[in-house]
Amino acid sequence: GQNIDQPTEMTATEGAIVQINCTYQTSGFNGLFWYQQHAGEAPTFLSYNVLDGLEEKGRFSSFLSRSKGYSYLLLKELQMKDSASYLCAVRDSNYQLIWGAGTKLIIKP
Amino acid sequence: IAGITQAPTSQILAAGRRMTLRCTQDMRHNAMYWYRQDLGLGLRLIHYSNTAGTTGKGEVPDGYSVSRANTDDFPLTLASAVPSQTSVYFCASSDDTNTGELFFGEGSRLTVL
Numbered sequence: 001g002q003n004i005d006q007p008t009e010m011t012a013t014e015g016a017i018v019q020i021n022c023t024y025q026t027s028g029f030n031g032l033f034w035y036q037q038h039a040g041e042a043p044t045f046l047s048y049n050v051l052d053g054l055e056e057k058g059r060f061s062s063f064l065s066r067s068k069g070y071s072y073l074l075l076k077e078l079q080m081k082d083s084a085s086y087l088c089a090v091r092d093s094n095y096q097l098i099w100g101a102g103t104k105l106i107i108k109p
Numbered sequence: 110i111a112g113i114t115q116a117p118t119s120q121i122l123a124a125g126r127r128m129t130l131r132c133t134q135d136m137r138h139n140a141m142y143w144y145r146q147d148l149g150l151g152l153r154l155i156h157y158s159n160t161a162g163t164t165g166k167g168e169v170p171d172g173y174s175v176s177r178a179n180t181d182d183f184p185l186t187l188a189s190a191v192p193s194q195t196s197v198y199f200c201a202s203s204d205d206t207n208t209g210e211l212f213f214g215e216g217s218r219l220t221v222l
Contacts, residue, residue, distance in 0.1 A: 004151065031208070031209075033210065033211075035211075041215070041216075042199060042213035042214060042215050042216055043152075043199070043211070043213050044213070045210040045211065045212075048208045048210065087151070087152070089151075089152075091209075095209075096154065096167075097152075097154070097211070098151075099151030099152040099153075100151050101149055101150055101151045102151065
């Protein structure tokens with residue numbers, strides 16, 4: 001079966017750096033997405049990786065290793081507004097998105 | 110403001126009743142999707158439409174139906190609601206770029222009693 005694994009919850013301190021990991025086993029691979037979802041709101045797009053390596057976008061970076069079935073989302077200079085759930089999703093060979101359950105990130109002052 | 114509009118925002122429904130969740134987008138995206146989100150689970154695809162006039166089944170289609178008469182509208186119907194359909198429902202659309210990122214509506218919280 002297809003599976004996306006990510007930690008259920010993480011806690012970090014304001015101003016620090018946090019890395020959220022995602023491992024996947026899917027039927028084929030056509031890209032990996034990270035979305036941010038604040039409580040009670042809709043998910044919003046953060047990043048997209050289809051080739052191995054690091055994609056940087058401001059305070060957020062996303063890394064992909066296709067051979068290891070592994071990605072991480074790196075958040076730097078954490079702010080209180082970064083408290084949210086972070087969803088990892090992989091597009092499989094049928095171009096359907098397979099979603100992880102999300103990682104709830106709690107930022108403490 | 111361009112985007113996706115869902116209605117209703119929240120609804121409590123008696124089991125056995127019929128319910129239609131509305132979804133409208135003004136971004137002229139070809140592809141549209143309906144997901145449900147339940148605590149502890151990833152988003153699960155109910156139905157999708159790659160273009161107006163076509164629909165397809167997702168991971169959890171039973172008990173739901175959709176139609177896509179035009180590009181903008183993609184309603185989701187529960188013919189006879191059951192308590193297990195209590196969930197938050199998100200409508201989404203995607204454009205035809207290589208990334209194909211999803212744009213989500215604000216969600217419809219449905220409680221079936």
